[in-house]
Amino acid sequence: xxxxxxxxxxxxxxxxxxxxxxxxxxxxxxxxxxxxxxxxxxxxxxxxxxxxxxxxxxxxxxxxxxxxxxxxxxxxxxxxxxxxxxxxxxxxxxxxxxxxxxxxxxxxxxxxxxxxxxxxxxxxxxxxxxxxxxxxxxxxxxxxxxxxxxxxxxxxxxxxxxxxxxxxxxxxxxxxxxxxxxxxxxxxxxxxxxxxxxxxxxxxxxxxxxxxxxxxxxxxxxxxxxxxxxxxxxxxxxxxxxxxxxxxxxxxxxxxxxxxxxxxxxxxxxxxxxxxxxxxxxxxxxxxxxxxxxxxxxxxxxxxxxxxxxxxxxxxxxxxxxxxxx
Amino acid sequence: xxxxxxxxxxxxxxxxxxxxxxxxxxxxxxxxxxxxxxxxxxxxxxxxxxxxxxxxxxxxxxxxxxxxxxxxxxxxxxxxxxxxxxxxxxxxxxxxxxxxxxxxxxxxxxxxxxxxxxxxxxxxxxxxxxxxxxxxxxxxxxxxxxxxxxxxxxxxxxx
Numbered sequence: 145x146x147x148x149x150x151x152x153x154x155x156x157x158x159x160x161x162x163x164x165x166x167x168x169x170x171x172x173x174x175x176x177x178x179x180x181x182x183x184x185x186x187x188x189x190x191x192x193x194x195x196x197x198x199x200x201x202x203x204x205x206x207x208x209x210x211x212x213x214x215x216x217x218x219x220x221x222x223x224x225x226x227x228x229x230x231x232x233x234x235x236x237x238x239x240x241x242x243x244x245x246x247x248x249x250x251x252x253x254x255x256x257x258x259x260x261x262x263x264x265x266x267x268x269x270x271x272x273x274x275x276x277x278x279x280x281x282x283x284x285x286x287x288x289x290x291x292x293x294x295x296x297x298x299x300x301x302x303x304x305x306x307x308x309x310x311x312x313x314x315x316x317x318x319x320x321x322x323x324x325x326x327x328x329x330x331x332x333x334x335x336x337x338x339x340x341x342x343x344x345x346x347x348x349x350x351x352x353x354x355x356x357x358x359x360x361x362x363x364x365x366x367x368x369x370x371x372x373x374x375x376x377x378x379x380x381x382x383x384x385x386x387x388x389x390x391x392x393x394x395x396x397x398x399x400x401x402x403x404x405x406x407x408x409x410x411x412x413x414x415x416x417x418x419x420x421x422x423x424x425x426x427x428x429x430x431x432x433x434x435x436x437x438x439x440x441x442x443x444x445x446x447x448x449x450x451x452x453x454x455x456x457x458x459x460x461x462x463x464x465x466x467x468x469x470x
Numbered sequence: 471x472x473x474x475x476x477x478x479x480x481x482x483x484x485x486x487x488x489x490x491x492x493x494x495x496x497x498x499x500x501x502x503x504x505x506x507x508x509x510x511x512x513x514x515x516x517x518x519x520x521x522x523x524x525x526x527x528x529x530x531x532x533x534x535x536x537x538x539x540x541x542x543x544x545x546x547x548x549x550x551x552x553x554x555x556x557x558x559x560x561x562x563x564x565x566x567x568x569x570x571x572x573x574x575x576x577x578x579x580x581x582x583x584x585x586x587x588x589x590x591x592x593x594x595x596x597x598x599x600x601x602x603x604x605x606x607x608x609x610x611x612x613x614x615x616x617x618x619x620x621x622x623x624x625x626x627x628x629x
Contacts, residue, residue, distance in 0.1 A: 179486040184494070434482045435475060 150251055155236075158255050162235050166388035167197040169425055176429040201381070209377035212283060219282035224375065224382035227275025230268035231389035237261035238396045239323050241406045241414040253406075253414065254323060261322040262314060265397060266307055269352060272390060273299045276354075276361060276371045279383070283374035291370030294440065295354065295361035301447040302351035302358070308455030309344035312337075312462040313401045322397075326405035333404035340458045342402045344451060346427070349394040351447070353387060355428055357435035360443060395424030504618055507569040507584040510562055511616060512606040515552060520606065521581035522560065523553030531576035536566035553579075560602040565595060574619065583619040 171186060171193060178185025186193035211220055238261075241253030258264050273296060280292020314320060316337060317328035328334075335342045351358035362370030369375075372383045399405060399420035408416035438446070493500055502508070513521050524541025540559035550556040573582050582605075592598055607613060 176486075180482040182485055182488050182491050184490055184492050430479060430482065431475075434478045 146249070150246070150249065151255075154251070154253075154255050158235065158240065159232060162232060162389060162392060163385070165392055165421075166385050167201065168194075169388045169392065170200065170384070171196045172422075172425065173429045173432075176426065177433050180430070180433040204378055204381040207377040209379055210374075212285060212374050214284040215374065216282040216284065219278050220374075221379065223275050223279030223282055224379045224386065225275070226278060227272055227386035228382045228389065230271040230275070231386040231393060234265050234268040234390070234393045235396065237264050237322050238393070238400055239326050239405055240396070240417045241412075252323070257321060257323045260320045262310060262320045265393070266303065269306075269390065269394075270299075270303060272386065275383075275386065279375065280371040283371075285374050287367045287369070287373045288371045291361045291363070291367045291373070294363075295371060298351060298354075298358065298360060298443060298447075301444060302348050302451070305344060305447065305451040305455045306348035306352055308452070308459055309341045309348055310397075310401055311455075311459045312341040315459070315462050315466055322400050322405075326400055326407065329404040329407060333402060333407075335402040338402065338458070338462070340454065341462075342398075344455050344458065345398055345402070347451060349398060350428070350431060351443075353391045353394060353428070355387075355391065356432035357438050358443060359432075359437060360440060363437055365437075391425060391428055392421060395421045395428070398424050502586040502588075502615075506586050506588075507571045509564070509585050509587040509590050510567075510573070510600070510605055511583055511585045511613065512560060512602065513581055513583060513610045513613075513616065514607060516610070518609075519549065520551040520556055521579045522557045523551050523579055523581070524555040524557040525553075525578065527576040527578065528573035528582050531572040532567075533570060533572060534566050534568055536563040537561070537573060537582075538563075557602065560605065562600045562605060563598060564590065564600055565598040580619075583616050585613065585619075586615050 174196075175185040175193070177183075186196040189195040189199045211217055236255040237258045239252070239254040239257075243250050243252045245251070276295045276299075277292045280288040280295070283289070313325060313334050316334060317325040319325060319328070325334075350356070354361045360370075361367075362372065364370070367373070372380055375383060396417070399417065403420050405420075406413035406417040408419075411419070515521055524539060526539045526541065529535075529537040529539045538559065538561040539557050541555040542558035544550055544554060544556055569584060571584050574584055577583075610616070
């Protein structure tokens with residue numbers, strides 16, 4: 145019973161924090177954008193514009209949800225959920241701190257220590273694609289459909305390299321559990337052993353979350369809004385949240401695999417974890433503010449001809465060195 | 471490609487340290503340039519008499535016909551303007567006005583000028599019909615920026 149209560153508290157706290165962070169990342173993104181463009185960004189609602197996400201949320205909630213007459217209504221409504229739920233659920237296996245003692249109980253700061261955590265994350269991010277494709281198809285409109293098709297092709301191509309780029313770390317740590325991977329980085333972060341893997345992961349995670357320069361599924365200059373063209377109100381907000389949640393989750397994965405997760409000197413583990421995640425989020429925004437969108441053939445060519453061979457090379461080299469060292 | 475992206479990232483990072491170009495509008499305002507053509511003002515002489523002598527040249531010069539003037543004879547005992555006549559009715563439809571400044575150029579006494587004011591939104595069309603009491607300033611000296619609008623020496627004074 146007590147275990148269940150602890151579990152519930154952890155789930156609520158982790159997902160509450162995730163949602164809050166995702167909401168505030170929309171604010172942060174606009175501020176970072178403005179920073180690069182020599183503007184201020186939202187700074188009117190509350191101090192430094194900090195209440196902006198809440199104002200946006202209220203606005204979206206009170207907007208009318210328009211469902212196109214020709215749309216497949218059930219799938220149209222469910223698709224954003226299919227995107228959002230896996231994006232949030234993937235966060236469950238990420239350790240966001242060391243264990244703490246609460247009311248005389250040892251509590252690990254991880255929602256679920258799955259022994260195949262890496263696979264779990266990839267499985268869920270694979271499901272996330274369905275949300276986009278289903279939503280795109282159910283809209284019964286050409287722009288979303290094109291966006292959805294691109295999304296499917298892009299995610300399939302880049303998920304391979306994404307998984308491969310993490311395999312090196314898995315080989316070194318000898319475990320698929322994220323908790324063990326953090327434990328294996330007690331002395332030094334794996335970025336030192338896997339610089340290529342880190343770089344590959346960085347690129348793939350941009351593509352995996354449909355972020356610039358790989359934001360072809362929602363390329364607004366050619367596809368209006370891409371897969372979410374027909375969406376409005378909270379259905380749209382769910383897609384938006386899903387994008388930010390998966391960004392946060394992948395940032396957390398990057399921090400966990402390459403930067404030692406919650407490990408760090410002086411500051412408490414949870415703070416270190418947050419610092420690393422936010423740093424990756426800043427990277428996402430920084431890149432988006434800098435790069436133009438890739439052309440579709442460049443995207444595919446880069447994914448299959450550059451990233452994948454490099455990722456495979458990285459895995460083979462790592463495995464070779466591991467075997468050599470015994 | 472990576473080197474180029476890195477260069478781009480460095481450039482955007484450098485930009486983020488620049489001082490902002492934004493003017494935080496309701497809190498801070500930029501000074502209007504000298505020739506700015508905003509809301510009209512009807513000016514007075516320094517002794518308080520109205521400059522407008524009701525000649526209707528502004529109305530004639532107006533390309534969109536937004537100025538309506540009706541003139542009346544001055545009461546010699548208590549004159550309103552320095553000329554023979556004064557504007558008993560002076561109306562400008564600010565919705566129609568294109569702020570070309572021709573009225574200002576046509577005015578022989580420097581009575582009508584386009585001021586610096588640009589914040590005169592209203593919630594009803596009728597409210598854009600500015601009557602004389604809306605346009606006439608209390609004291610010209612209160613608007614030093616309007617001094618540059620007319621050349622005192624050029625004015626044909628009717629005094």
